[in-house]
Amino acid sequence: MELTQARREILEAAAACFMEQGFHATSIDVVARRMGATKGRVYHHYQSKVDLFFDVHRLGMALLFDAVEPARQAPGDALQVLAAMMRAHALAMFRHHAFESVVVQGVQLHRFGALTPRQRQELDELIASRDRFEQLFKQQAAAARDAGLLQAPDLSVAVKTLLGGLQWSLIWYRPEIDDSQATQERLADAMVNLLVQGLATRRQGSAAGGQGA
Template sequence: MSRAQPTTDAAAAAREEILQAAAELFTDLGYAMTSIDAIAERLGATKGRVYYYFKSKADIFFDIQRAAMGRLMAEVEPIARSDLGPADKLRGMAAAHLGMLLADLPIQKVSVQGLERYLFHSSGYRYVNELREINQLRDTYEQIFAEVIDQGAREGLFNDMPPAF
């Protein structure tokens, strides 16, 4: 997990800037070929600035995953919990998901890249807790869609999908 920093607007903006730069590089070069030096260079800063907010490249990668899932949840969950019918919810959720993917492309693109491929296989069990956390976030996000689809199936709106009892 990343180092705890003061929760000021400036610190949040600096962390976001680092996450964006890293996401762009992870997308362009891949995780293995992206270094803290490359992230700092992309920012026009020293690597000390990056290390002030993150203790490692892996911490940056995991925070990108958390940010991506948090942003998707913030957009999709209110629609899923609304009073709309299941079909309208599902349409709205899909549109919100797609909109977030397009608006937040580098962060979201990195989030769909294989966590295990980048970290687990190259580092053994070092990041197993972080991988579990990210997978739980993804499962929770998926469950929101599953609940709406299940509701629609029970109401007979999605005839080709049986309820998930």
């Protein structure tokens, strides 16, 4: 995604507003006011509020892919790679909290009102990119299962539950209050460890306890 500085600044303001108040409750006026501007500026760069929302969502997805795709080359077995991807996902959500909150909001919003054909297509592309993101984890989980490292009768349910556990942190954890990097990594590790190892005590430890890189 290439973005001018002007657009980037608008996206940051919009992401923060959408996160705090939600898409429908956010007016273009408050987005502009957050930048110390008026809505003329916003409408010069974006045709409509929906287009603005879509661009925030698009950047949010790009940031996720940028964080998770490198983790696929993490060292270790297939399960350790999956854990590294989950860890990268969690850290990216902390780092880009507002944008990723908007992504989750996009998942939940079924109706945006009437969309132009172009907007409809952009929405379809966003949905497709979310599917692709989930596929990243599903493929890695499949590899881990083929290697006998992973138990899951239904891989699709497992991955969705897993990502849900991570993504829920967008709601209860607010990185702006306590944003030490070490704290964030400890939190990410705690979530990943729970999801990989499970709640139940392991009497005889199997491998795959550590996260890669």
